[in-house]
Amino acid sequence: MTIGTVLAPSVLLAAAVATPPVPTFTTSVEAVYVDAFVTRDGQPVGGLNAEDFEVSDNGVRQGVSLVSVEAVPIVAVMVFDVSASVAGVRLDDLRAAGRALIAGLRPQDVPALVTFSHEVQIAVPLGGDPSTVRRAVDKLEAGGHTALWDGLYAGLKMPVAGGRPLVIVFTDGRDDLSWLSQEQVLKVARESEAVVYVVAITPRYEEVVKGASIMRPERELVEPAHVRLVRQIAEATGGRLWYAGVSAQLEPTFLRILAEMQSRYLLSFAPTGVARAGWHRLSVKVKGRKGTVRSRTGYFVAADARPAPAR
Amino acid sequence: MLLVATVAEAAGPSATYRDAIERYRRGDRYVAGETAWTERVSDEIGQLKRLPAEGFPYEAAAMLHTDRDIYERDAAEQAEEVAPDTAPHLDAARQILALIRDDERRRAFERPWFLAVTLHLYRRGQWPLALHYVDEALRRYEDDPLLLLARGSLIESQVAADLPSTRADVLVTTSNRETAVFNRRSELYTRLGDAEATYRRALRVMPDLVEARVRLGRVLHQRGDSSQAAAELAVAAAHPQADQATRYLAWLFLGAAREAEKRPPEAVEAYRAAVALEPESTVAAVALSHALHEAGERGAAQDVLRTALSGGRRRRDWDAWWNYRWGRSHEVEARLAALRQRAMR
Numbered sequence: 001m002t003i004g005t006v007l008a009p010s011v012l013l014a015a016a017v018a019t020p021p022v023p024t025f026t027t028s029v030e031a032v033y034v035d036a037f038v039t040r041d042g043q044p045v046g047g048l049n050a051e052d053f054e055v056s057d058n059g060v061r062q063g064v065s066l067v068s069v070e071a072v073p074i075v076a077v078m079v080f081d082v083s084a085s086v087a088g089v090r091l092d093d094l095r096a097a098g099r100a101l102i103a104g105l106r107p108q109d110v111p112a113l114v115t116f117s118h119e120v121q122i123a124v125p126l127g128g129d130p131s132t133v134r135r136a137v138d139k140l141e142a143g144g145h146t147a148l149w150d151g152l153y154a155g156l157k158m159p160v161a162g163g164r165p166l167v168i169v170f171t172d173g174r175d176d177l178s179w180l181s182q183e184q185v186l187k188v189a190r191e192s193e194a195v196v197y198v199v200a201i202t203p204r205y206e207e208v209v210k211g212a213s214i215m216r217p218e219r220e221l222v223e224p225a226h227v228r229l230v231r232q233i234a235e236a237t238g239g240r241l242w243y244a245g246v247s248a249q250l251e252p253t254f255l256r257i258l259a260e261m262q263s264r265y266l267l268s269f270a271p272t273g274v275a276r277a278g279w280h281r282l283s284v285k286v287k288g289r290k291g292t293v294r295s296r297t298g299y300f301v302a303a304d305a306r307p308a309p310a311r
Numbered sequence: 312m313l314l315v316a317t318v319a320e321a322a323g324p325s326a327t328y329r330d331a332i333e334r335y336r337r338g339d340r341y342v343a344g345e346t347a348w349t350e351r352v353s354d355e356i357g358q359l360k361r362l363p364a365e366g367f368p369y370e371a372a373a374m375l376h377t378d379r380d381i382y383e384r385d386a387a388e389q390a391e392e393v394a395p396d397t398a399p400h401l402d403a404a405r406q407i408l409a410l411i412r413d414d415e416r417r418r419a420f421e422r423p424w425f426l427a428v429t430l431h432l433y434r435r436g437q438w439p440l441a442l443h444y445v446d447e448a449l450r451r452y453e454d455d456p457l458l459l460l461a462r463g464s465l466i467e468s469q470v471a472a473d474l475p476s477t478r479a480d481v482l483v484t485t486s487n488r489e490t491a492v493f494n495r496r497s498e499l500y501t502r503l504g505d506a507e508a509t510y511r512r513a514l515r516v517m518p519d520l521v522e523a524r525v526r527l528g529r530v531l532h533q534r535g536d537s538s539q540a541a542a543e544l545a546v547a548a549a550h551p552q553a554d555q556a557t558r559y560l561a562w563l564f565l566g567a568a569r570e571a572e573k574r575p576p577e578a579v580e581a582y583r584a585a586v587a588l589e590p591e592s593t594v595a596a597v598a599l600s601h602a603l604h605e606a607g608e609r610g611a612a613q614d615v616l617r618t619a620l621s622g623g624r625r626r627r628d629w630d631a632w633w634n635y636r637w638g639r640s641h642e643v644e645a646r647l648a649a650l651r652q653r654a655m656r
Contacts, residue, residue, distance in 0.1 A: 114620075118633050119593050122620040145633070150597045154620055157600065159613045177633060179563075179594050180601055188604065302607055 030276075032057070033067070034267040035164060035195050035238055036284050036295035037260060044263040045291050053267055053293075056283040060273040067266040073108040073163035074261055075126060076101065077194070078133075079155035080140065081171040083117040087142035090201065090247040094170060097250035098137035101168070102130050104258045112158055113137065116151025117144035118177045126158055146171070148226075149178035149185045152233070156185070156192045165194035166261050167239075168254065172201040174226035182229045189233045191300040195264075196237040197257045198230045201244045238296040267295075277303040323362045324355040335378075336371035338655050343378035352376075352403050359410060369411050370420050373404035374654040377428065377647070380404075384435055398440060401428055405447070420653065422452050427646040429461050434640035438469050457639075459513035460523050464638030466506040467530065470499050471636055506530050521553040521561075522639075529564045537571035544568060548584070556631040559588045559595070563632065566598055575606035586619075593620055594632045 034055065038045040050066040078098060086094065102111050111133040113123040123136045148171050155167045175182070189196055205221040223231075231241040244253050267284070274280065284295040323329070331348035342348070348355075359372070380400040387394045408424060411417035425448030432441035445462045452458060510527040513520055528544035531537070547553060548561035566581035582599035589595055596619030604612035634641065 118630075120597060120620055121593075121622070122617065125617065125621055150594075153597060153601060154616055157604070157613050157616055159617070179598050179632060184601060188601070 031268050031270055032280075032299060033193075034064075034269075034282060034284055034295050035264050036267055036293050037238065037264045038286055038291045038293050040289075040291045044260065045286075046263065048265060048286065050267070052286055052289070053265070054283075054285045054287050055267060055269055057269070057271050057280050058274045059281070059283075062269040062271060064267045064269045067268050069164070069262065069264060069266050072266060073110055074105065074258075075110045075112070075158075075160050075163040075165045076105060076258075077112045077114060077126070077155045077158045077165065077167045078137075079114045079116065079151050079167055079169040081117075081146060081148065081151070081169075081173065082115045082140055082142045082144075083146040083173060084143050085146075085173050090172065091140060091142045093247035093250050095137050095140055097170075097254045098140075099134055100251045101254040101258060102134050102137070104255055105130065108163075110163060114151060114155045114158070115140065116147050116154070117142070118147055119144065120147060120150045120154045122154060122158070126160070145177040146173050146175055147178040148173075148175035148230070149180045149182055151178075152196075152230075153180050153185050153188055156188050156194055156196070160193060164261070164266065165192070166257075167194045167196045167237075168257060169196065169198045169230070169234075170200075170250065171198065171230070174224070182233075186229075186233050186236060190236050190296075190298065192237065194237060195261070195296070196234045196239040197260075198234045198239070198241045199244050199250065199253050199257070200227060200230065200241060201247055201250075202227055204243055235294075236297050238294055240294065277301050324358040325351070328355045332368060332372045332375055335375040336368045336655055340378060340651070343375055344382050348375075349379060349400075352399065356403055356406050359407060365412060368654070369407050370650075370654040373407045373420070373424065374651055376400040376404040376407065377424070377431075377650075381431065381647075388435075394435060394437060396437065396440060398432070398444075401444065404428075405444075418452075420650070422448070422455060422458075423646060424650055425452070426455075426457055426461065427643060427650055429458070429465075430638075430640045430643040430646060433461065433465060433468075433638060434643050438465055438472075441465055442469070454512075454516045456513040456517040456520050456523070459509050459516070460520065460526070461638060463506040463509040463513070463523070463526055463530075466502055466509065467526065468636045468638065470502050470506070470533075474499060500534060503530050503534050507534065519550070519552050521547050521550045521557050524550070525557055525561045525564060528561070528568065532564060532568045532571060537568040541565055541568040541572065548581075555588060559585050559592070560631050560635065562588065563595060563598060566602060570602060570605065575602060578602040579606055579608075586615075589630070592630055592632075594630050596620060 036053070038048060050064050053064050053066075055062045055064045078101065080094060080098070082091070098113075105111060110126055111124075111130055112126045112128070113133050113136050115121050115123050123140075124133045148169075152167070152169055155169065158165075202224065204223065204227070206224045207219050207221055227241070234241050242253050242257070244250050271280070279298055279300050281298045282296060284293045286293060328348050328351075331342050331345065334342045359367070377400065380398055383400070384394050404424070408417060408421045411420070425444060429441050429445040429448065432438070432444060442462065442465050445458055445465065448458050449455070449462065507527060507530045510523045510530065513523040514527065517523070524543055524547040528540045528547060531540035531543060544561050544565040548558055548565060550558075553561065562581050562585035566578045566585065569575075569578035569581055579599065579602045582595060582602050585595040586592065586599055596615055600612045600615040600619075603609075603615060
């Protein structure tokens with residue numbers, strides 16, 4: 001995760017000051033933040049320290065420190081598919097899952113709501129209180145086509161006022177009307193500070209036919225293209241794709257995402273030994289023990305990026 | 312007596328069929344939903360071909376069959392069944408219209424009928440069948456710009472639906488998946504080339520058909536010739552005869568072409584023009600925001616979204632982009648109504 005476009009970790013400043021010994025950052029220090037989730041045998045691994053992590057920036061090892069996630073608010077942007085296929089029980093379950101997610105947030109966390117069908121709406125921008133978001137969730141209506149990429153773009157571009165941005169996308173179909181392409185949104189996601197989780201109600205596999213002989217075609221199960229694309233976006237940000245199976249699973253899935261977000265590690269480092277501008281490939285590992293780390297694959301610094309003013 | 316009756320029958324279609332046509336001609340559209348007259352259609356048309364009467368209401372007969380096709384497709388839709396991918400009643404109508412010997416009379420009805428039928432199938436998503444009819448029409452009326460526009464739009468719509476986003480979308484027909492993906496993309500590229508050629512034909516006949524120029528620009532952009540696309544789209548955007556929706560699309564597509572040309576400021580400028588034309592459009596706002604983001608103006612990109620997408624209400628029911636893949640198929644009812652009116656007089 002990069003914060004303040006890498007240069008200005010002011011997002012974390014208030015929390016850092018309020019809760020010693022969280023490090024205090026200033027805008028004079030260029031800092032990169034990496035939101036990482038560590039698992040072993042599918043279970044989250046807790047209790048790690050900064051020295052347990054090995055972080056490389058474009059192949060160059062970096063010295064890292066750990067920021068307390070308890071102190072940092074989660075900025076939870078819900079991006080919900082409200083196209084026609086969601087109408088009915090699925091929408092009821094989505095409303096319930098949205099309410100549960102809002103209820104599961106801590107007092108310092110900040111929710112927002114973006115919806116998309118053929119039209120994208122910022123139903124509740126950041127800054128509103130949770131009850132406003134809850135009321136908007138209750139009023140969700142379904143209809144129309146699916147502009148998934150445009151909706152996800154709007155979620156990624158929500159101005160994060162402070163905290164760790166989390167984008168939770170719900171969809172049950174494939175995009176059929178976006179202006180933006182999935183490649184364009186993938187690029188924006190890679191450059192964004194958000195961790196993206198996608199919750200999909202869709203078949204995991206579809207059958208395709210292959211084989212040189214038309215008389216003896218071989219059949220193969222593959223991940224549907226639209227699922228693969230949202231998974232790519234989620235994984236590029238250090239998030240993941242969840243299959244909800246049926247809509248009744250939306251609520252436990254949302255809560256699991258929230259729990260996962262609260263189990264993550266927030267690593268910080270000041271890049272050294274690497275060129276400043278351009279794409280930075282990140283590698284995060286745990287040292288001396290078994291574990292799988294899920295984190296964003298890199299970050300981007302524009303050539304003309306300037307430190308942002310402190311807030 | 313029996314011999315006379317047999318001769319009379321041999322001289323024309325059955326009384327049931329004639330009666331249905333006559334009722335239709337007098338304004339009874341409901342006859343299209345009845346089944347009695349539909350039972351021996353190929354025989355009836357065989358009989359019609361032997362009929363010397365120039366005064367026969369061929370137009371009414373053709374529209375009766377056309378409305379029968381609409382009736383059957385409506386019924387399939389209501390029953391949530393797959394609509395048939397053949398159209399025997401449209402084929403019957405086509406054969407009936409071909410029987411009109413007077414060239415002027417036939418052309419006056421057949422040409423708009425082909426366009427209406429193409430749009431009718433287009434709107435129902437029966438694109439291969441629609442393409443079959445528009446190709447049939449263009450064999451007879453090769454320079455009709457509206458038929459050419461419909462053909463190009465249909466090809467674009469089919470390509471958009473078929474365009475594989477990743478290899479997983481490809482129905483692999485060889486053991487080498489990479490080759491299959493390449494072949495598939497090449498095929499789609501070729502089909503877009505067909506659309507490009509079709510729009511160019513339309514514009515040669517009617518240079519002021521701005522919609523064809525906008526679509527030509529988009530197809531050129533999709534085929535990778537963004538510079539040429541931008542040139543066509545700039546002409547379309549400035550054309551005095553462009554209506555608001557067409558001009559809006561021209562600016563939107565010009566923005567995309569400029570982005571592909573790596574000219575972000577000009578992309579932003581084009582998208583701003585689209586927003587100025589349609590301030591309520593969320594599509595244009597998303598496009599402008601993304602162009603600003605790519606131009607490095609991240610704050611401005613957020614501002615555009617906040618202004619355009621906030622409010623928690625559905626802003627519009629219609630956007631030219633949402634309907635782009637449906638071409639002019641929204642005109643179908645008006646075109647069919649005009650044909651019915653002529654057939655029923």
